[in-house]
Amino acid sequence: MAKRSLLLGFDAFGTLFRIKQPIERQYGDVARHQFGLLKASTDDELRTAFRAAFKAQSRAHPNYGRTSGMGATVWWTQVIHKSFQPLLRPDETIPADLAPQLLARFASREGYAMDPALPSLLRALKEQQSFYDRIVVGVITNSDDRVPDILSSFGLRVSPLRFGGTTPPSSTDSYDIDFHCMSYDVGAEKPDPFIFRAAESLLPVVVGAQGETELNLDNWDKVYVGDEAQKDVSGAQAAGWHPVLLAEKDADALNGLLRLEDCRPQPFGQLFGSQSDNVVVGVDSVASFVQWMLGTGVLRGRA
CATH class of the missing domain: 1.10.150.720 (Haloacid dehalogenase-like hydrolase)
Incomplete structure (x- = not known):
């Protein structure tokens, strides 16, 4: 399969x-x-x-x-x-x-500030992942248009593709961040599902630059990682995405959630599909999230 x-x-x-x-x-x-x-x-x-x-x-x-x-x-x-x-x-x-x-x-x-390990972890995620045929990484944020420059300043390879923009991604360059959907460009803010729909609309552009002409979104797991329950979790759920809540500074926010560290690494469709509807996964840092996907995170259980 x-x-x-x-x-x-x-x-x-x-x-x-x-x-x-x-x-x-x-x-x-x-x-x-x-x-x-x-x-x-x-x-x-x-x-x-x-x-x-x-x-x-x-x-x-x-x-x-x-x-x-x-x-x-x-x-x-x-x-x-x-x-x-x-x-x-x-x-x-x-x-x-x-x-x-x-x-x-x-x-x-x-x-x-950024976790100094994050650029290399995101790069490894694109290059070493084993659960998926491909991973497309985007930023979906309530922000103005400075975000791509901020991420680039940390050494991330950032695609010029952004919602409403006219600069296409390169067909030869590899990116850590494949696209940006900023509320400044989209005209809608999370938790409005429209900003997630805007992200989905960029996916054909990304895979097209990689040489593919057909795209079936039903074959894609859609996962969103953010630190605010009201905007990030609610917005992702309303748009049909799987939400992952980051609680780096507030461990209590993870109470009652499915903890990522309790689960064996697996495709997200299986992880969320094996749980009840509207499940929210919690994690203590973005680095931990990526390490879990790479199979290098510490597991406390075997969900």
């Missing part, structure tokens, strides 16, 4: 990477050390100002400014300015270079 294929989606922020330090600390460090601002203001005050600015901007210009036609760069520049403005002294102004520096920081590994 021919093996099935796997369409594997990951959330970005909080799953593949996380923020290095709180935003207010990073904003404050840049402002104080490089521009001499906020000498009399605390990070708590900056956090309050940032949250108010972000909330107001999201309400006035949803989807990082895409719906208003301003774009993410202008949108974030305005958030930054509105975060700092209430904290400046009367004789201070916002330097022209402040927003560009912060935007550059949060478009790369300078502002974020």
Whole structure:
């Protein structure tokens, strides 16, 4: 019997990477050390100002400014300015270079952290997997369009393919990440099933670049890994995907879930199919998830 294929989606922020330090600390460090601002203001005050600015901007210009036609760069520049403005002294102004520096920081590994083993693990997953004929890996995330650059900065080989884009994947290059579906491009956010449908619509493009002309989605297991139950698990289930909940910082969130480490490595269709409907699988890290797929994770049971 021919093996099935796997369409594997990951959330970005909080799953593949996380923020290095709180935003207010990073904003404050840049402002104080490089521009001499906020000498009399605390990070708590900056956090309050940032949250108010972000909330107001999201309400006035949803989807990082895409719906208003301003774009993410202008949108974030305005958030930054509105975060700092209430904290400046009367004789201070916002330097022209402040927003560009912060935007550059949060478009790369300078502002974020990733498990250092993850790039090599994802690469091994594509090259060494044994359960599937092929694995296509995509990012499905509620985010603006900086995610591909962030992932590339960690050394991941990222395809240029993104929903709504015009740049096709290469037919000769190998990618760790085959496509991106960002809410900024799609116009819908998780848990809306439409963003998962957008990911499915890119699958023919990926396999087409690999030389295949026919695609039957019924032959694919669809799995999504994310760290938020409301958005990631509910969205995946509503779209007919198998959800895997990442609970790296909250072990209690895994209570009552099918723990991946309790199960022998196997195709996900079998793993989920042997359980009750709407089962949610829990795992403590993305690295553990990939290691389990590679058959190198520690097993506590034989489900």
